[in-house]
Amino acid sequence: MLTQGNQIAVGLVSGRIMIRADLSGKKVLVTGGASGIGLGTVGLFARLGATVASNDLPGNPQLAQTVADLRAEGLEVLAAPADLSDADDTREMVEQVAVEIGGLDYLINNAATPNTTSPIPASDLDATDEPFWDLLLSVNLRGPFRCTRAAAPYLRAARGAV
Numbered sequence: 001m002l003t004q005g006n007q008i009a010v011g012l013v014s015g016r017i018m019i020r021a022d023l024s025g026k027k028v029l030v031t032g033g034a035s036g037i038g039l040g041t042v043g044l045f046a047r048l049g050a051t052v053a054s055n056d057l058p059g060n061p062q063l064a065q066t067v068a069d070l071r072a073e074g075l076e077v078l079a080a081p082a083d084l085s086d087a088d089d090t091r092e093m094v095e096q097v098a099v100e101i102g103g104l105d106y107l108i109n110n111a112a113t114p115n116t117t118s119p120i121p122a123s124d125l126d127a128t129d130e131p132f133w134d135l136l137l138s139v140n141l142r143g144p145f146r147c148t149r150a151a152a153p154y155l156r157a158a159r160g161a162v
Contacts, residue, residue, distance in 0.1 A: 024049035032111030034062040046075035053080040084143030094150035104154035109144035
């Protein structure tokens with residue numbers, strides 16, 4: 001990956017740049033942005049010049065720390081805490097982000113929960129119950145639906161994308 005200003009080039013083939021982007025002025029919301037792929041996505045979009053709202057659970061110290069670290073690099077990143085298993089919390093977060101950063105061009109639905117710290121063997125299906133599945137479905141399936149639905153008016157206005 002090569003950087004020059006707000007441009008990042010990736011995918012060098014025979015010394016030629018295959019992908020180049022400058023997202024200056026674009027506004028992005030990334031869910032699950034405090035770690036892993038979400039954090040990588042927040043950093044990449046911000047380094048490309050976008051203003052990025054990073055969502056994660058309220059009270060997650062990683063969210064505040066990663067936002068502070070990226071801002072210390074001079075990047076335009078803000079925290080957008082919300083519990084995506086809560087419909088009202090999700091809608092309010094998306095609306096607040098859109099107002100604070102002046103709209104939305106891109107929504108990256110990345111948040112998910114395994115709802116367990118270790119894999120559950122297929123032989124132990126008793127380890128799962130209705131509340132376990134309710135949380136999985138609420139965050140991993142309904143969460144992206146809720147975010148997309150709340151972001152739709154802003155994305156339409158910007159001719160943006162999910």
